[in-house]
Amino acid sequence: MDGRGGKSVVVVGAGIVGAASAYFLAQSGFRVRLIEAKAPAAAASGAADGAVSVASKRPGPMMTTALAGIALYRQLDEEGLFAGLFKQRPTVMVAEDESEVESLTGHADALAGEGMALRRIEGEALRRYLPDVSSGVRLAIEVGNEGHAIGYEIVRRLIAASGVAVERDTTVHGLVESASGRSVAAVATSRGRVEADHFVIAAGGGSADLIGLSGIVRPRKGQLAVTERSPTLNAALPGALMSCRYLLSKDAIAGAAGTAARRFGLVVDPLRTGQFLIGGTREETADTGNDLAAIRHMLASAVRLLPPLARLRVIRVFSGVRSATRDGLPIIGRMPGRDNLVVATGFEGDGICLGPLVGQAVGRIVAGVPSELDLRPFAPDRFGQRSLVA
Incomplete structure (x- = not known):
């Protein structure tokens, strides 16, 4: 997994999933721009209960993924990234x-x-x-x-470790289609158009309209x-x-x-x-x-x-x-029909537990490296394809 070939990525959303995505992408050598409508952890990640837990899960993909999420917290705690933050x-x-x-x-x-x-x-x-x-x-x-982790503290640590500057108070209005129609060329923002090689939508509730899944x-x-x-x-x-x-x-x-x-x-x-x-x-x-x-x-x-x-x-x-x-499962993966667009949203109360793990998975998806997770239950195309461009 290596982005040092000069590849650029725009990550939309500086909650825990976006911050983790930015961290793992930067660690792999991608040039990352992290765009946030307000401020880091300003929404759900900053108002969460902080549970890093599988206790409330029913057997199935969410339990399996939560177990992997807890294991990654322990690993990152032992490695020092989450030292003092994970109880x-x-x-x-x-x-x-x-x-x-x-x-x-x-x-x-x-x-x-x-x-x-x-x-x-x-x-x-x-x-x-x-x-x-x-x-x-x-x-x-x-x-x-x-375990337990305070969301805004994890977000702050991930962003600091990534070395990526957060572009605050920047609203993304929509996606701009490439000439071929098979990819995204840019995001249209309140501060102008931002181009990149890859795009990650991790804007929580703000993701729905951008990816054409309003109501879902x-x-x-x-x-x-x-x-x-x-x-x-x-x-x-x-x-x-x-x-x-x-x-x-x-x-x-x-x-x-x-x-x-x-x-x-x-x-x-x-x-x-x-x-x-x-x-x-x-x-x-x-x-x-x-x-x-x-x-x-x-x-x-x-x-x-x-x-x-x-x-x-x-x-x-x-x-x-x-x-x-609508079905209680998050949406994680490459959007159908857009080969450079990855989405990670819909985590409800599991964002703190799954955020670092999903950020790691997003980094692998963008790099074209097979994920260690089975992401098929979370595939965006399970709801059908919709219009994605501004």
Whole structure:
């Protein structure tokens, strides 16, 4: 994989996927221009829960890809690129009533069937393992070897290591077709036309119109909250607490109702700062605001699960709008009919986990090198070809 033949690449979008793509392309010798409508990590990557996790995945391509994503985080942490940014810890899924126990047991069986190392904890062992959780919790399933990373910190590290300057406040209005009609010649931006040999569209929700998939890539909002520091309580949690309701909210459990305008899950994540991140919602809207009813519901659920949280102040609430796809799978690959156009979008809540891995895969696609990942389930042409040019 070598771009030192003078090949140039324009990457559109400086979230985690775009930043990782720029990093791996630059490492391979390509001349990279990174174009961003606002600022790095200004959208979903800067308003994410930071889960580097496979616990909530159902068996299939997303689980396989998430496992590879976690492995790359560990590798880049050991190599120093992510040093100090990646916190390794388990995810602990919990159930509070009989129906949740049944659902969580089924989910755990599915994970175990894929070779995941799990630990089932209940009874007195559960009380010792999670002394601060509600007495109503009846079952815990620990998923080991997972982690957490703050999105904007990873983006900042990737961009700095790439040596690529971000062209901020530059909106891409469309793609300009080459004379042959088989490739893209340039992107039309608010600062003029930018030409290159290759183009990567990694603009999250802004990708849909550019690649002709409006209505297939759609916005999905999540609201979250952050508490003040509580080092003692934080240290007592072995990892992120994930309520069975979270699995139901994202359809990780078969039979979950997946079309409500607003769905609530619950994750209480002990951050390395000593704070707690509490989330969240899944809402079919592009509105970026928080609302009191949602925050109240989230916090009440968190206190019910972990009662000592009632002593802490919430110091920040925020929301992020992620790009989701119609079939729940991201879009990764070369666009049909455009031999120099690669797209990587539609990750919803999995962008932090998958971002570095996808950036690495994008670098290989652009270089014409076979990817180590099976990207066929994520192929852009599964939705049919549409008009792509301005």
